[in-house]
Amino acid sequence: MDPIRIAIVGIGKIARDQHVPAIRGNSAFSLAATVSPHDAGLDGVPHHASLDDLLAQGPAVDAIALCTPPQVRYDLATQALTKGVHLFLEKPPGATLAEVEALKVQADKVGVSLFAAWHSRFAAGVAPARAWLAERKIEKVSIVWREDVRVWHPGQAWIWQPGGLGVFDPGINALSIVTHILPRPFFLKDATLVLPENRAAPIAADLSFRDTAGAAIHMDLDWRQTGPQSWDIVVDTDAGALKLAHGGAVLTLPSGTEHGEDVEYAGLYARFATLIRGGRSDVDTSPLRLVADAFLRGTRQTTQAFHD
Structure with missing residues (x-):
């Protein structure tokens, strides 16, 4: 089975410290690209300044991990879902409950997996x-x-x-x-x-x-x-x-x-791969609802x- 080609959007501390090692440590995934207007990306990995550029120019991706601040995440998420890309949302999954609910509806219509990733649960x-x-x-x-x-x-x-x-x-x-x-x-x-x-x-x-x-x-x-x-x-x-x-x-x-051991992000990506292979989503908003x-x-x- 071919690995899931994934891009990371938002290359900050959490992406470098946790997402990159977890992706590289999981044979179900291959790190296809990174996106950030403020970071030069990773050696040997194609990099774009915007998600627009990635989706227009490639390389092709099957999934995206959104590691941006939550205030800007919704527009990026809808852009990815419109292209039929599976989506991993760093916590919190959005800036509001309503926008996360809207993403759930859109993911279901498109038929892709949406994952609200609560890393501490792992x-x-x-x-x-x-x-x-x-x-x-x-x-x-x-x-x-x-x-x-x-x-x-x-x-x-x-x-x-x-x-x-x-x-x-x-x-x-x-x-x-x-x-x-x-x-x-x-x-x-x-x-x-x-x-x-x-x-x-x-x-x-x-x-x-x-x-x-x-x-x-x-x-x-x-x-x-x-x-x-x-x-x-x-x-x-x-x-x-x-x-x-x-x-x-x-x-x-x-x-x-x-x-x-510290297995949180390894567990998250194992879960994300299972969701994608099974054609399912996991979007629990209960922690955000309490906030x-x-x-x-x-x-x-x-x-x-x-x-x-």
Whole structure:
């Protein structure tokens, strides 16, 4: 079977650090081209300054991974879908829920695969955590997701603009895990969003959720943490506590601790290949919906200006 010819649109840090190695490590794919108006691309790989140029001039591609900021993703996605190209959407899958729903409809009409890629769901501890929790009574959940924005998003102005999500850019990773591992749906009850006086998106947030059986879920997000970073989820159950640490890579159960390898993007591309070969899509918007609810219902507080 011939490999799936894929192009990466948007050659930033996440594309270079994660997408390129994952594609090159998966024999189901061949990296056919890259697209970016601001980057020279990769040695030995055809490069174009725009998606228009790629689609008009080639090389031919079967799939595209969109790694651009979410605010500009919809037009690029529709352009690719119009050409019958399978589509991988980096998280978040779009700047709004409505545009993602529109892409789902278009992908179905064209008959191509659309994949909203929540990479944290493929962390090593997530699948066994989901299986263990399926048979437990959930009592409460604590999520602490604190990191240093200067380390992970240096100089990325788009992330502070409307649609860039601010601290919810990493926070949505936690929500992608929790919506996947908890056995019941949950919804927002209250939120406080802390916005720097010179930014349009929050630098911190405190959120309270409740699942449909009444279990409390608390989430603490902050982008001002220095030193060790915190990406932890603790689920208290009737059988003891489950903890996911290091973004889901380390799972601790009452019976002990399991450490996993960094397999997130390898898992994403394995899933994308399966979807394409099977003629299916996977577009779960539940993490983005919870973020949208936080902006819809949250109380806003202003804090001092933030500068990189």
